[in-house]
Every structure is written in C-alpha cells, then in structure tokens.
C-alpha cells in the first residue's frame with residue numbers, strides 16, 4: 001500500500017518551523033520519501049492535503065488504560081473481563097484523538113500489547129510496565145487507614161494498577177516477575193500520591209537500597225525504571241538511585257532540575273489530571289485530604305514546566321487520566337502552551353516521547369521512519385487548539401502505513 005500526501009504543511013517532530021508545500025510518500029508501512037517537490041511515484045491513494053499539517057502520530061508517555069474508574073481502590077475489585085472491554089473502547093478513542101502509541105505506567109500488561117499488535121483491539125501501540133511497584137502504605141496501597149488486612153492480597157491477579165512490595169529481596173523478585181510477564185520497563189512509586197489514603201505528598205517511598213535493587217534488575221534486562229514523584233526531595237531520591245524517567249515532577253526546584261539535566265533523565269509532567277480532579281472533585285467523590293493534596297500539586301504545575309525548561313530538562317508529554325476523565329487527553333496541549341512555546345509541547349508529544357519509549361523509528365517524519373502520522377486541519381504551532389476535544393480537527397490517523405481514521 002502506497003499513500004501520497006500531496007502539498008501538505010509539515011511538522012517533522014524536531015524542527016521549530018513548519019515547512020509549507022511538502023510531499024510525503026508512504027510505502028510498505030514506512031516513510032519512503034519527503035520532498036519539497038511533487039513526487040512522481042505511483043500511489044494507491046493520493047491525499048490532497050493543502051492547508052493541513054502532516055505530523056508524527058501523537059505519543060502519550062503516561063497513561064493507565066485499565067483505569068476504568070478514578071476510584072483506584074474500587075478498581076481492584078472490578079471483574080477483569082469488564083475492565084478488558086472498558087480498556088478496548090478507551091484505546092479506540094485514543095486513536096481517534098491522534099495517539100498512535102502510549103506508554104502505560106501501571107495496569108496494562110503484555111496481553112494488552114499483544115491484543116493490539118494482533119489487531120484484536122483497535123488502539124495505540126503499547127509500551128507497558130505491568131503492575132507498578134510500591135511499598136506498604138505507599139501509592140499502590142489503597143487499603144486506607146482503617147483496614148488491617150494484609151498488604152498484597154494477590155493484587156497481581158486483580159485489575160488494580162499496582163502491587164505492594166517491601167525489602168530488597170521482594171523488590172528484586174517483583175521487578176523480575178513483571179519483566180518475566182512481559183513488561184517493557186519497571187514502574188515504581190517513590191513519593192506520596194494524590195489518590196491514595198495513607199501517604200502525604202511530603203513522604204518519599206522505598207529506601208535507596210530498594211530503588212537501586214529494582215534499577216539493577218531493569219538494567220540487567222536492558223530496560224529502565226520510571227518513578228512516580230512530585231517533590232524535589234523525591235525526584236532527587238529516585239534520580240540519584242538510577243531512575244531514568246521521573247513522572248509528574250510538579251514540586252521540582254532549580255537545583256534538582258539541574259540534577260535531572262546532568263544525569264540525562266527525562267521528566268514526564270501530567271498537568272491535565274490535576275486540573276480535571278479539581279474540576280470534577282465532587283463528581284468523583286474525592287475525599288477532603290485528597291483534594292488538599294491535589295491543590296498542592298496542581299498549583300505548582302505550570303511553574304514546574306518553567307523550572308525544567310530553564311534547566312534544559314527533556315520533557316515528555318503525559319496525562320495520567322483516570323476513568324471518564326480520559327476525554328481530556330488532548331487538554332494537556334493547551335494547558336502547557338500557557339507557559340511553553342507550542343512547538344516545544346508538540347516535540348514533547350512526538351520526538352521526545354519516542355526517545356523516552358526507546359522507539360527511534362517513531363516520533364519524526366523522515367525517510368525510513370515507521371509511518372505513524374496524523375493530518376490536522378490547520379497549523380498546530382500557530383493554533384494549538386487544533387489538538388483538542390476528541391480529535392475533531394484530526395482529519396486522518398495513520399498507523400504503520402495503514403489509515404485507521406479518515
């Protein structure tokens with residue numbers, strides 16, 4: 001199958017400028033030619049794309065596709081079969097919104113990845129962590145402060161997002177176990193969380209020895225560790241013990257941003273989720289203590305982007321939405337564009353996220369790359385709102401050279 005995009009504007013994922021009047025040929029799933037002159041080759045389909053911008057398919061580096069409800073304690077007792085169907089529908093909606101690949105940082109497993117690869121599910125490509133690892137009383141422990149039943153409760157076999165592990169041997173075993181089950185990387189919780197009952201934001205989680213043990217397992221298996229962190233203290237704790245991608249980072253400071261830059265770590269902010277939790281706190285039934293935690297991280301969010309941009313930290317695009325809030329997956333674009341140049345936000349969701357996911361064949365429009373592309377009505381650098389809603393202004397989505405929308 002050969003598809004020719006004729007006379008399009010082009011955002012290639014890395015350049016600051018949009019190039020006008022470009023021609024792009026896709027053949028056998030790859031980008032075969034990019035030219036500023038008309039391409040003569042025969043094609044099965046020619047798409048006249050004048051006035052539209054061709055760009056790399058969007059990548060979201062922080063999702064939970066199995067989070068069928070924002071109540072993560074309740075999620076653990078939902079039937080796996082129900083959650084699977086909910087997830088399949090969500091993945092289709094993500095594709096409509098222009099996301100051709102996502103990284104699931106707690107919940108999705110090799111089965112989801114395989115179902116997508118085999119075409120059983122229509123949706124973005126997946127990079128998965130399996131269950132996130134967290135300590136007793138940490139951000140994977142949803143028991144609350146009144147329950148006294150034992151911690152792990154076979155969580156591996158529920159649709160919950162994480163499992164509880166304590167101590168170096170248990171951490172080694174759990175990381176190895178998730179990799180055995182097909183995880184692409186390991187996710188840990190290294191800081192208090194908004195949605196959990198017993199862990200203030202100021203608390204850091206796991207000891208340095210536990211984090212280093214998990215990092216050693218990941219690196220031995222040629223992969224890396226991603227960590228949930230908000231505060232400067234937690235980010236430093238995770239990064240200096242070997243974590244590669246720092247999720248959220250709302251309460252980072254200049255000094256710790258410098259450490260991330262020096263170590264070549266990536267940050268994956270997820271501002272839209274705190275905005276959503278704030279707006280929908282009543283509907284979700286967020287407890288007062290959790291609202292207060294959310295307020296803290298939400299207010300610091302935009303400032304954290306400026307701190308990291310100033311320090312030169314590589315920032316990916318993430319959302320971290322749960323349940324019905326997923327409808328706002330594109331909302332992170334406009335939110336970040338309040339303080340960052342739109343083109344930088346576009347790079348985050350394309351070429352930077354491809355680096356984070358270790359997919360050198362994705363995130364750019366260049367000859368030889370895998371043809372994951374979207375065609376948008378208008379110029380996203382001049383008007384970021386072309387990426388909003390449910391992808392109404394995304395005219396076409398292509399995945400591996402196949403048109404999957406439009």
Ligand SMILES: [Zn+2]
Nearest residue numbers: 062064105320
């Ligand atoms: Zn998350």
